[in-house]
Amino acid sequence: MQAQKMEAIGQLTGGIAHDFNNLLTAVIGSLDLLLRRTDDEKIRRLASMALQAGERGATLTAQLLSFSRRQHLSPVPVEPNQVVASMADLLARSIGAAVTVELDLADDVWRAMVDPTQLEVVLLNLAINARDAMPSGGVVRIATRNLAAVPDALTAELNPGAYVAIEVADTGAGMTPAVVARAFEPFFTTKGQGKGTGLGLAQVYGFARQSGGTVRIVSAENEGTVITLYLPRTTEVADPVAIERLTQATGSRQRILVVDDDNDVRGVAAQMIEEIGYQVVAAASGSEALTEFGRASFDLVLTDVVMPGMSGVDLARRIRAVAPAMPLLFASGYADVATFGDELAAETVLKKPYRIGEVAARIGDALSAESAQ
Structure with missing residues (x-):
């Protein structure tokens, strides 16, 4: 009975954390952009205080996802x-x-x-x-x-x-x-x-x-x-520790497809990526993303994982069927690795809520890895 109770609480907790991560992504992303676009010291001070509160909220949701067994682990x-x-x-x-x-x-x-x-x-x-x-x-x-x-x-x-x-x-x-x-x-x-x-x-x-x-x-x-x-x-033996590459976005005009069913999250993500220096096309669903993908060429796709209709992983499968080398990043605060397995490897997941520096580094890594192949 205790195990069943904990399982039920975990399912409820995971759903709540997922919704709050979407809210926090929009809040933290907007504040991050605001700090980059104003020199007014009073505004910057208020925005910084709000950003710190948002990051404390992100820490709480990360702990909730850990309890509900929905955090992304790299064993x-x-x-x-x-x-x-x-x-x-x-x-x-x-x-x-x-x-x-x-x-x-x-x-x-x-x-x-x-x-x-x-x-x-x-x-x-x-x-x-x-x-x-x-x-x-x-x-x-x-x-x-x-x-x-x-x-x-x-x-x-x-x-x-x-x-x-x-x-x-x-x-x-x-x-x-x-x-x-x-x-x-x-x-x-x-x-x-x-x-x-x-x-x-x-x-x-x-x-x-x-x-x-x-x-x-x-x-x-x-x-x-x-x-x-x-x-x-x-009984497995660990691989030698790889040397981490330090990458930084160069502000190129490469084109990125951003997919998220949440309007606020999608808008903030698109503005972050444009701020870094990339061209952005945004889509509200997997089917809309496939339509955009058929119209133009892209250098990378950033997609939410949990979406109604077609999930981000299903979208990735469809894209890889026609473009196997396309760099893909999954944005998620609720990544169910038990369902999606190796398709959500640690290097391909951008955890919500994210900061603009994390977005820049992860996109730079993905594009650099693709060009090195």
Whole structure:
């Protein structure tokens, strides 16, 4: 019943986050353009304050999408011990001198298939939560171990197989059974007003489930808390880290097709791209985009993912059928990777809400990659 409740909350949360990401894309994009077009210091100050508020909203929607398992992850084979060890200094600085960080890393811990950046975010969230449970100081212990089989208590959630466990334990105040039962729900918090959004543990839960694992809390009042991440083992070996290319839009007059069913988002995206220096043709649907694509030549297509009628991925398939080398970017705040899979690889997704600098860099990368082939 608890799992079904969390699933229902996740579906509702994901839909709300999707709608808010579209609103925030229009708001943040408009403010970004306004800042570039005015020298009035009062206007710039007000616009900057509004932009900061919009970006805080974007952070909240990102956490909601994480909980609902709709964030875009880029899982690769990861060495958990390396990730934890490399974060030791960061964790110590983040949680302060009153709390001691101890590592208990088992030998020969298996690789896990997981998004390394999001794993670091999750571990940092858990460490900060542990610190908040110990206002007078204490110990945070991070441990790793292998699990050759799924524990009996988790067979309803995890597929059979081997897993890697990462534990974050504290010596803090602990939780009552009632709090443990609701700890992963979004916006549930025991912290005072203004001291927490209630999304930290919800984000941890969503990340673990979307990664093919789960998370568990063991806690008792005045006895501390242990939160354990269970992540699927992989025998794959990570590819060598690629050197990132730093690209910048050159302001060429290349033509870009922008597709989005939301009028405000489409308008802001088009103005951003024109501001960078490209020619833009905008379409409100997949079918309209195909009509435009048949009328003129384009150098890149930027399309929303979730649209009525024809999705952005369906549109991409139709375009690639006639122009296999066409560079494509997907804009989404609600990218369902379980549905669209590898067609939404990390390098092809522009996450809503986006800033004009992100748009410029991503378009420059896509066009440079195409010209290098």
